[in-house]
Amino acid sequence: MDAQFHSHDQLLSQGPRLQLPPPSERRQRRELWGATLEEVASALNVEPETMAAWEDGKYAADAADTYAYLRLLNAFRDQLPTGYEPDWAALRNPPTPPARAAAGSGIPAQGTSGGTEAKPARRGASWTQDERDWLRAAFLDGTAVPELAASLGRSERSVRWTLYHLRLIPFPADDVPDPRPKAEKPKAYTVEDKRKSYPHAYAPWSAEDDQLLAERCGQGVPLAELSREFGRNEGGIAARLKKINAVGPAAEEARELGGDGPGAAL
Template sequence: MDSPSTAQDDLLKRGPRPPEDLLPPPAERQCLRERWGATIEEVADALNAEPETMAAWEAGQHTADPADTYAYLRLLNAFRDQLPTVHEPDWAALRKRPTPSASAACAPAIPAQKTAGRAKAKPARRGALWTQEEKDYLRAGFLDGTTVLELAESLERSEKSVRWMLHHLHLIPFPADDVPTPRVKPERPKAYTVEEKRMVHPNAYAPWSTEEEQLLAERCTQGASLADLSREFGRNQGGIASRLIKIDAVGPAAGEAWEYGGDEPTLPFDTDSP
């Protein structure tokens, strides 16, 4: 029979058993990952899990043993603790109430395109890099009470793109409703391996180095497109887009990244993408 001290040591080695509600709600898990700029694949790699399993776990449709659960909790807490914080004014108090003439309060730098009776067309500037003039106009118009729809029409952009830029300018909270719900499929044998993925994208799932991020920002500034960067860095366009947003890159590909938004080509933020 084991001695009391041995039994105590064995019990302590097993670690605490996490309660069912230890992890934050699924929406907060996804929000923290998106704000950090990490893909499902990157989080899965960090936790030694499959991407499909990780997507189900983030959506609250998967449970794990105590050790893995605490590892996931530590990662989420690290995201929360290290994300930059900024002073947020009371935008609700500063913003004027929308009025029928609010959109005329500040003259738009880009003329409005929509006319009565015309079928809704795709935004002409979808995917274009935001200029400082556009950002200044967006901020001024929003604070003056102009609606998101009116701002989107005058800037020739989608409403989702306008909401993401308003969040980027710290004017509205994180637009969680614009983030697509992960498509969780039933457990089934993997259709591919990492090695097979790397036959198309040689650096798929590989961590980014500081040198690679610097080169990515430089190539973006030089005018490379999202497709160009995908070929050059051996990664899919979703991973390139997430990294461009995370490092706050400047260039045409960065504009594409804001519209692309997702980690996979089938899950763009902007539903008017082809």
């Protein structure tokens, strides 16, 4: 009997052998709780990209992070209310779009004049978390991209790219511009001429430059301001933002502009 107890103690002393649920169940528990991927990432003190990889089963966390993630998933499961039935019909109604900014905020109101289609009111503006959450809910509810764009005051292209970054649609290859042919005629300017306006034109990018550029983009600095800070033209900044996969309003603006035209090396 003592030997049997010793075996029990030995097994218990090893601690639990952690096993996360399948990826589909991880996402289901989170969404049933009503938490966004970003909220779970913040709770576990990791980046949203890392959290997305954990949830999809594409990357294994270490033992400590796995324990914390499993504990949170089990809490979602165990604390979900089960003593009532919600109003399913009300839950399936299309969500209400986030409130538009007031007219005095600098965002033009949508509308048409003279039979001409108006430009998206929020074109080039950074996406808020409320907008992303509403977009996710409306898209999963079946709302088409044109209606989503109209409700948010965004271009359809911007909506598709945001849906892609939310991992809701495949890569929108049809929105990638065709490579532009290089001009055959020689440049009508010298490097010295360009550097009068952009001190670092044609200078190679260092690892420190890339890191600082990504940080400033993530802080919400617009494309024009980044151009002034780094002494390069906006085409060069836009191309670099795309190359290093930066995240922020300037990166969104770079994707809408294309970031590949003449001067992209500046």
